[in-house]
Amino acid sequence: MCRWLAYSGSPVLLQDLLYKPENSLVVQSRHSRLGVETINGDGFGVGWYGALEEPGIYHSTEPAWNDRNLRELSAHASAGRVFAHIRASTGTAVQQTNCHPFRHRSWLWMHNGSITDFTVLKRDLILAVDPALYTEIEGSTDSELFFFLALTFGLEEDPPEAVARAVGLIEETGRRHGIEHPIQMTVATTDGTTTWAFRYSSVGKSRSLFHSTDISTLRLQYPDNPVLHELSNDARLVVSEPLGDLRGAWREVPESTCLVVHGGREELREFSPTHALG
Amino acid sequence: MCRWLAYSGSPVLLQDLLYKPENSLVVQSRHSRLGVETINGDGFGVGWYGALEEPGIYHSTEPAWNDRNLRELSAHASAGRVFAHIRASTGTAVQQTNCHPFRHRSWLWMHNGSITDFTVLKRDLILAVDPALYTEIEGSTDSELFFFLALTFGLEEDPPEAVARAVGLIEETGRRHGIEHPIQMTVATTDGTTTWAFRYSSVGKSRSLFHSTDISTLRLQYPDNPVLHELSNDARLVVSEPLGDLRGAWREVPESTCLVVHGGREELREFSPTHALG
């Protein structure tokens, strides 16, 4: 499986997100605390929104802990919205086109989890992708295909509904093939302005997902923590696992939930797949 | 486009094929004489038949001229049947899963050329692949998909007919999309015992293809050439371009031809696509 983080708020250097926290994503790449696998060394990726509407992407097949270019980029690029992902392959090749986050126009998408028995389901799912979008698929992972299903179902117009329909299709397709629990997922997606994060699994026991709590309250509780005072009030993190041990800084996202982060506001909504067949 | 060679005969060290000739494949990777592109630096691959029925494959995304592991492998591995390919990408990603030769069980396949407007045709062609084979597709190239179409049409039973049907399907699909000349190709495929090489293009002006002539005759003409005396009588090479300037050593494969090499015999057959729609 994988680990990821989604940041939004005042512009920060990428290194402040990727390297500095006690349990940073680069630390997690060697020693994940909550992941199914402790090692996430099968490539990684970062997406960041700079001056352009389309985010920049850096994908690498090296373990994150070894990548010197990531260190350089992270020391120089700052952004007010950052997606980062470390990968533990569930079987598909370790290559840049299989690294998250995936991009379509100004949208980013990353996924932790898997589609069960993906080789069995892949062809049926590919057929469901809008032919106009199909040729943009570059890699071979379940995660990228899942993204293109969500795009097909209108991700750019109504993300929660599009994801619900994509998950519904995956579950129906899986069950048609006799797979009891077809999907396991935490997903984050953004258009550059709002972040939607989903925690769901067919089996009802999903991968871990946390979001940071209100920064201004935390500042009052921890007047001596300089990190908290550098961030803007609307800064928010959504993460596979907490970046450190600060009590009260992290709140678990409940099962079957969509978390919407826009500016300094977060909203939790129930999430359930939309099944075409009722 | 690309360059390739297919060897069969007495076991030779890979380096004798890849490095030693005056215009070896590694030399061609920097300075192809007859290719559309002079540089073929977008990865390469070697397939060789050793002790097992299934051939070994070495794929790399580095330019062949820089790869130290290829040099080492080539100095130590010898085989009586070798496929080697240097790639000049026509747009798809430079990654190992896009390197030739592609493998299915004991079969190898490599291609020089392209399917025109592949992004337009890809989805229709993918749908024609046998679903049971579909999940083996790992990369994103036209060449690998072409291989799986040929497998779908019975490559393992009747290679010339299967390739004819695959090419026919590609041409029909292309023309349905308004593409005048849908395919350009030289292809080599083998089951480890026989090699089939094809030269064809919809436009009737195909990429270059040559085969070596009878070794025993050449030995008589060139009594002082030690290379020729080390090879067995049945040694044969099929190549995108001659490996050297020895006059009389190379014969061009005609347009629209299938060359079959088995043991020391070669046979030229007319090749034309089989169009389902007549």
Added chain:
Amino acid sequence: MCRWLAYSGSPVLLQDLLYKPENSLVVQSRHSRLGVETINGDGFGVGWYGALEEPGIYHSTEPAWNDRNLRELSAHASAGRVFAHIRASTGTAVQQTNCHPFRHRSWLWMHNGSITDFTVLKRDLILAVDPALYTEIEGSTDSELFFFLALTFGLEEDPPEAVARAVGLIEETGRRHGIEHPIQMTVATTDGTTTWAFRYSSVGKSRSLFHSTDISTLRLQYPDNPVLHELSNDARLVVSEPLGDLRGAWREVPESTCLVVHGGREELREFSPTHALG
């Protein structure tokens, strides 16, 4: 050998330097017009000065034309001072630690050319490096060692004199070993504020080097060229070969010359090695 460019002026996106010009550095990586080698596919590097005093560096062993991360970085990073270099190895390994530009604190260094018979001279030259600097050497190239010799001789205080002494030492060392023409070089170095570029060779026939002429004059001559109107008056480029065919835009740097670029002023000084032994 190699190709490089050094830019200073108003902040520009890296892609405007690396991809957009007709004969851009990425174009040159496949088809250099003036280089000893037409292909410079043995890795590349970019150094850029962002918000920090220490420049960022991106080094890659892939051919520049294939690197997707370079494309992404170049679309998002802008800088008022950029060094970029494409490499054609003269024998040492293709690895990130052998990619230019090399960095020491806020300084960058890049080199086109070579130290003749470097394997013969290397040990003597290594011994001349300040032991306090020695452990910073990470790669195995003549170019990096040349940088550390210049640092040893005071590059950070008086660049022309330090380079003159480094070249003098290389020539003396070479001649002691019977090498007639020990060095061939164009070099660029910067502290982030001034750029020094050198053209010199022991044989008196040095690699090509050009600098852009006064931008404001060019604007008057070419009122319709938008590129020229986006650059600040003090923008300057020093390049191994012109980035396009605009007549009058490029002036050759003479043999045995040090070009100093600071703000919008350039100064040409004679350059000759300082030989310790007179």
Added chain:
Amino acid sequence: MCRWLAYSGSPVLLQDLLYKPENSLVVQSRHSRLGVETINGDGFGVGWYGALEEPGIYHSTEPAWNDRNLRELSAHASAGRVFAHIRASTGTAVQQTNCHPFRHRSWLWMHNGSITDFTVLKRDLILAVDPALYTEIEGSTDSELFFFLALTFGLEEDPPEAVARAVGLIEETGRRHGIEHPIQMTVATTDGTTTWAFRYSSVGKSRSLFHSTDISTLRLQYPDNPVLHELSNDARLVVSEPLGDLRGAWREVPESTCLVVHGGREELREFSPTHALG
């Protein structure tokens, strides 16, 4: 730190050594049981003696568990003498020239451990390398330099004495710089006929090292274990950690010991550094 194995005996496929054992080297690359680090993902290397006197080498910077070419090579190459090494970098770059085993003519060398404060000692140690050998050093690790010190002191004539002198020099150099415990090592070296393995550390608590016991005795104890029956009587393994849980199959090499394996005979000798200064 690192993990390694040295095999000698009847020819075996590399995959039988690298992938098949329960705690194989590839398994250890993710989950070492006895190493200082549980992950050894900073590249790896294999050296094998084929038909030539000079062994072949395959070096990769990828984690061993991801390398598809290693899987292919291992399925096809067999050898009667194999060195394999997985690396956990102690600071130097992850690049092929830093991967073990290192080679000089027909000799291989690999090392687990480190020279303490290597950056402090490096220059003094480099100066001690025979100038005629010096230019062969390609990488930047302590391990490769250690090899060249041993070569300088006559490794090819008397391995135990050459290693003793190299270790003595490292200890003397370290102590001159105030380093209490300058070296930590298990080392294996071979000329293709005999293997010498060393376990030593200045502090007297060395990295783990084991060797397999007499195969014929084991066969009697485990009549039903097919693996043991395929190996020749003289097959021997020296390993950083046991490849499985078979009781009685592994014997720890004592502290400060040189193990010599030649044919089916092993000999344990006391090892202590030779200090030039008494």
